[in-house]
Amino acid sequence: MTLTERRRKLLQLIVDEHVSTAQPVGSSAIVEKYRLPVSPATVRNEMVSLEEEGYIVQPHTSAGRIPTDRGYRYYVETLMREESLPQPDEQTIRHQFHQAARGLEDWAHLAAAVLAARLHSAAVVTAPYSPEPRLRWLELVSVHDYLALVVLVLQEARVLQHTLTLEDSVSQDELTTIARRLNSQIAGKTAAEMRQGQPEFSPAVEALVVNATADLLAAADASGFELAFLEGLRELLRQPEFAHGERILGLLELLEGRNLPQAIPVAALPPHDIRITIGAEHPTDAMRQCSVVTVGYSGPSGLRGTLSVVGPTRMRYPRAVPLVRYMGSLMEELLGVYFA
Amino acid sequence: MTLTERRRKLLQLIVDEHVSTAQPVGSSAIVEKYRLPVSPATVRNEMVSLEEEGYIVQPHTSAGRIPTDRGYRYYVETLMREESLPQPDEQTIRHQFHQAARGLEDWAHLAAAVLAARLHSAAVVTAPYSPEPRLRWLELVSVHDYLALVVLVLQEARVLQHTLTLEDSVSQDELTTIARRLNSQIAGKTAAEMRQGQPEFSPAVEALVVNATADLLAAADASGFELAFLEGLRELLRQPEFAHGERILGLLELLEGRNLPQAIPVAALPPHDIRITIGAEHPTDAMRQCSVVTVGYSGPSGLRGTLSVVGPTRMRYPRAVPLVRYMGSLMEELLGVYFA
DNA sequence: TATTAGCACTCGCGGGTTGAGAGTGCTAAT
DNA sequence: ATTAGCACTCTCAACCCGCGAGTGCTAATA
Numbered sequence: 001m002t003l004t005e006r007r008r009k010l011l012q013l014i015v016d017e018h019v020s021t022a023q024p025v026g027s028s029a030i031v032e033k034y035r036l037p038v039s040p041a042t043v044r045n046e047m048v049s050l051e052e053e054g055y056i057v058q059p060h061t062s063a064g065r066i067p068t069d070r071g072y073r074y075y076v077e078t079l080m081r082e083e084s085l086p087q088p089d090e091q092t093i094r095h096q097f098h099q100a101a102r103g104l105e106d107w108a109h110l111a112a113a114v115l116a117a118r119l120h121s122a123a124v125v126t127a128p129y130s131p132e133p134r135l136r137w138l139e140l141v142s143v144h145d146y147l148a149l150v151v152l153v154l155q156e157a158r159v160l161q162h163t164l165t166l167e168d169s170v171s172q173d174e175l176t177t178i179a180r181r182l183n184s185q186i187a188g189k190t191a192a193e194m195r196q197g198q199p200e201f202s203p204a205v206e207a208l209v210v211n212a213t214a215d216l217l218a219a220a221d222a223s224g225f226e227l228a229f230l231e232g233l234r235e236l237l238r239q240p241e242f243a244h245g246e247r248i249l250g251l252l253e254l255l256e257g258r259n260l261p262q263a264i265p266v267a268a269l270p271p272h273d274i275r276i277t278i279g280a281e282h283p284t285d286a287m288r289q290c291s292v293v294t295v296g297y298s299g300p301s302g303l304r305g306t307l308s309v310v311g312p313t314r315m316r317y318p319r320a321v322p323l324v325r326y327m328g329s330l331m332e333e334l335l336g337v338y339f340a
Numbered sequence: 341m342t343l344t345e346r347r348r349k350l351l352q353l354i355v356d357e358h359v360s361t362a363q364p365v366g367s368s369a370i371v372e373k374y375r376l377p378v379s380p381a382t383v384r385n386e387m388v389s390l391e392e393e394g395y396i397v398q399p400h401t402s403a404g405r406i407p408t409d410r411g412y413r414y415y416v417e418t419l420m421r422e423e424s425l426p427q428p429d430e431q432t433i434r435h436q437f438h439q440a441a442r443g444l445e446d447w448a449h450l451a452a453a454v455l456a457a458r459l460h461s462a463a464v465v466t467a468p469y470s471p472e473p474r475l476r477w478l479e480l481v482s483v484h485d486y487l488a489l490v491v492l493v494l495q496e497a498r499v500l501q502h503t504l505t506l507e508d509s510v511s512q513d514e515l516t517t518i519a520r521r522l523n524s525q526i527a528g529k530t531a532a533e534m535r536q537g538q539p540e541f542s543p544a545v546e547a548l549v550v551n552a553t554a555d556l557l558a559a560a561d562a563s564g565f566e567l568a569f570l571e572g573l574r575e576l577l578r579q580p581e582f583a584h585g586e587r588i589l590g591l592l593e594l595l596e597g598r599n600l601p602q603a604i605p606v607a608a609l610p611p612h613d614i615r616i617t618i619g620a621e622h623p624t625d626a627m628r629q630c631s632v633v634t635v636g637y638s639g640p641s642g643l644r645g646t647l648s649v650v651g652p653t654r655m656r657y658p659r660a661v662p663l664v665r666y667m668g669s670l671m672e673e674l675l676g677v678y679f680a
Numbered sequence: 681t682a683t684t685a686g687c688a689c690t691c692g693c694g695g696g697t698t699g700a701g702a703g704t705g706c707t708a709a710t
Numbered sequence: 711a712t713t714a715g716c717a718c719t720c721t722c723a724a725c726c727c728g729c730g731a732g733t734g735c736t737a738a739t740a
Contacts, residue, residue: 026703039713044704062703062720103503137512141477141493144680149497153481157489159501163443234592248588252574256596338503340484366732379684384733402690402732684739690732697726704719710712 003053010046011055012079015067019314022240024064069279069313072291076276076317083318085326089118093327097334104128104157107334109229111307111327116232119320121311122255124264127227128297128305128335130156132190133220138183138213140175148175150212155188156303157338160216170205178206186210191217228260241289241312250286255310263287264308269296271304271332274325279313291315295328299335307331343393350386351395352419355407359654362580364404409619409653412631416616416657423658425666429458433667437674444468444497447674449569451647451667456572459660461651462595464604467567468637468645468675470496472530473560478523478553480515488515490552495528496643497678500556510545518546526550531557568600581629581652590626595650603627604648609636611644611672614665619653631655635668639675647671 003011013034017025027047028040036043047065050056055071058064067075093114101110108127115123137153146169152160170178186194191214233255242248254263263284269275277292293315294308307327309320343351353374357365367387368380376383387405390396395411398404407415433454441450448467455463477493486509492500510518526534531554573595582588594603602624609615617632633655634648647667649660 024703028703040703041705041713041715042711045712048705058704060720062705062718064703103501137479137481139477139479139491141497143497143678147678149493149499151479151491151493151499153489153491157481157483157503159489159491159499161443161499163497233596234589237592238589249574249578252577256573338483338487364732368732380732381684381686381734382682385683388734398733400691402734403692404732682740684737686736686738687734688736689734692731693729695727695729698724700722700724702719702721704717706717707715709714 003050007046007050008079010043011050011067011071012075014050014056014065015071015075015079018066019316022314024059024066026064029064067313069281072278072313072317073281076278076321080318080321082322085322090326094330097330104335104338105227105229107331108227108305109231111331112229112231115307115309115323115327116235118323119309119311119316120232120235120238121309121315121320122230122232122236124255124260124306124308124310125229126305127158127229128156128299128303128331129158129220129227130154130302131221131304132302133158133217134190134301135187135194135213135217137187138179138209140179140209142170142172142175145169150209150216152213152216154217154220155301156299158220160220162212162216164208164212166208167204178203178209182206182209186213191215191221230255230260236290236310236312239312239314241314247289251290254284254286264292264294264310269294269304269306271296271298272325272328274321276317276321289313291317293317293320293324295324297328297331297335299332300339303335305331343390347386347390348419350383351390351407351411352415354390354396354405355411355415355419358406359656362654364399364406366404369404407653409621412618412653412657413621416618416661420658420661422662425662430666434670437670444675444678445567445569447671448567448645449571451671452569452571455647455649455663455667456575458663459649459651459656460572460575460578461649461655461660462570462572462576464571464595464600464646464648464650465569466645467498467569468496468639468643468671469498469560469567470494470642471561471644472642473498473557474530475527475534475553475557477527478519478549480519480549482510482512482515485509490549490556492553492556494557494560495641496639498560500560502552502556504548504552506548507544518543518549522546522549526553531555531561570595570600576630576650576652579652579654581654587629591630594624594626604632604634604650609634609646611636611638612665612668614661616657616661629653631657633657633660633664635664637668637671637675639672640679643675645671 013030014025017030027043031040031043047056051065054068055074056065057068059066096114097107097110101107105127108125112123112125134155135152136155139151141149141151143149146166148164148166150162150164194210194214237248273296275294279291280288282288289312290310291313292308292310294306296304296306298304307324309324353370354365357370367383371380371383387396394408395414396405397408399406437447437450441447445467448465452463452465474495475492476495479491481489481491483489486506488504488506490502490504494500534550534554577588613636615634619631620628622628629652630650631653632648632650634646636644636646638644647664649664
């Protein structure tokens with residue numbers, strides 16, 4: 001399993017070269033380009049070994065070699081040298097955030113856009129959500145006599161809404177009174193905590209509102225990932241590996257559709273932990289051609305979210321990893337300040 | 341310009357046939373399939389005339405004919421016989437709406453999904469919005485000492501939010517008081533009306549809030565179309581005319597990107613007026629292969645929205661038009677009941 | 681005059697062939 | 711252990727070729 005130093009170096013060159021050209025890399029090409037102190041024949045011998053170990057393959061006899069998923073895996077774990085993000089770029093990004101965006105969802109959206117644009121890949125960012133959301137504030141707004149809007153502000157400053165059909169006609173004034181009373185009782189609570197105290201809410205309307213509120217909170221919990229922002233699908237599909245139309249459809253199905261979670265780890269991830277999933281390591285067939293770099297981020301009071309970059313397996317990992325990591329820390333910083 | 345009856349009939353058959361097969365249609369094929377009482381030779385003669393008039397073309401010598409944009413135009417305007425929507429289908433759709441969705445945006449989203457699924461095309465639906473939005477209710481929620489969330493409920497029950505940085509520390513109680521006072525003064529007003537009365541708001545905080553509110557309202561107006569729901573992109577891209585990868589990218593760029601308005605008439609449209617845009621009639625290059633069927637719908641107090649179906653020019657117009665029309669009337673009905 | 685049978689012609693498409701080029705694996709010499 | 715030399719393999723693009731579909735034209739017909 002342990003490769004000689006020369007083979008490691010060679011594998012690294014093969015990955016780098018293939019990542020930048022998208023072509024199989026041949027023995028003589030690599031010798032020339034990197035001025036190796038050995039002949040192509042020697043390189044070929046080494047390549048045979050690397051192929052036997054499963055790190056590279058030939059697409060067909062007498063073509064150059066391309067890395068296998070296993071090759072990429074080895075690369076990202078022990079070979080890769082991360083490119084550091086230039087200082088000015090950090091500044092630019094930071095500036096964008098302070099300038100253009102306000103609020104959690106804006107930030108998540110912007111983060112996805114930045115990742116996509118800078119890495120020429122697709123990017124998915126989930127807005128920070130709490131695994132056990134608490135109510136911060138409740139408001140009731142009358143739409144007409146028998147219809148009211150329930151507006152919830154969660155602890156993490158997310159706003160939810162739902163229309164509620166009432167049994168009897170209730171005026172805005174009455175609704176306001178109810179909301180004020182309820183706020184004092186259920187603000188700060190989770191769905192479960194509300195349900196425990198439920199029998200106390202005697203007027204039918206109040207019980208109705210509390211029920212709806214609890215339902216909404218519970219749903220917000222379960223569907224935290226629904227608030228995922230996807231950007232740069234076109235960047236991804238522009239890559240040569242997806243030139244043939246059919247593969248595009250599979251990916252579209254997955255990414256444009258509502259089944260993102262299948263494709264990408266949107267579930268809570270220990271923060272700062274960068275996770276890389278390569279090609280066939282994905283559970284889904286449609287993702288076999290892709291790699292995903294993900295990082296979790298967290299904020300005050302249990303807020304959680306993830307940032308992911310989706311590219312071809314032939315991804316520029318040394319560039320993607322530091323950027324994803326930086327964006328993760330930036331999100332944490334923003335959250336920290338926001339809820340200071 | 342006026343075609344003989346036989347040529348009209350022939351053009352109709354050519355369109356119908358091409359729409360269902362996606363292939364050029366030849367003279368003998370059409371004679372056999374529809375048991376025409378004339379010979380292929382006669383049909384060919386007529387085809388030459390139709391071609392001279394610009395209604396059909398041959399993709400290359402010795403292929404069958406396909407309709408031109410002009411041919412489709414003539415077809416939808418004078419030849420097409422709309423298929424009536426089966427009663428049970430209407431029931432099913434209506435049921436879906438009462439069952440699954442609640443609230444304006446849900447409806448718009450669902451409408452797009454229904455159109456896309458039933459017509460195997462992409463569909464874009466804008467949520468109903470008011471060209472001059474009025475405030476229904478304002479709420480201020482404290483996030484922390486110097487940060488407050490402004491939550492606006494518009495007349496049409498849409499909810500907007502924005503975070504506001506405060507000069508001084510303000511408690512939730514104070515914010516609630518401010519909100520109550522402001523509500524009595526600016527509820528029901530438009531952005532412009534708020535700005536007129538502005539000098540009156542003496543405490544700095546109130547002026548700040550009113551300003552932010554007016555800005556939000558104004559932005560909601562201008563960007564009404566941003567609330568457009570796109571569904572079924574995959575259905576569209578599955579069509580054979582987009583099999584070759586490059587054309588897909590242009591469309592993706594347009595539809596997935598935020599520049600939908602360029603592609604599709606999202607602007608207010610006189611309600612009930614069905615508009616069909618065919619191929620090169622579109623201003624955008626990327627849409628040259630597509631046709632769009634749009635209808636405007638309206639609701640109480642000036643609410644407006646549009647529903648569109650985006651398909652290849654080879655679209656099943658006789659099916660699309662009635663469905664779009666029906667969905668438009670359904671949206672109006674729902675809005676009417678909602679704001680009863 | 682409108683229709684039609686007959687026929688030569690055109691063109692796209694799929695299949696097979698071919699030659700160039702890239703890259704390999706092997707062998708024998710260093 | 712390395713490498714020069716070489717025969718070998720395989721892809722790719724270009725090309726040809728024959729088939730089939732469908733046409734346009736012409737001359738005969740109702």
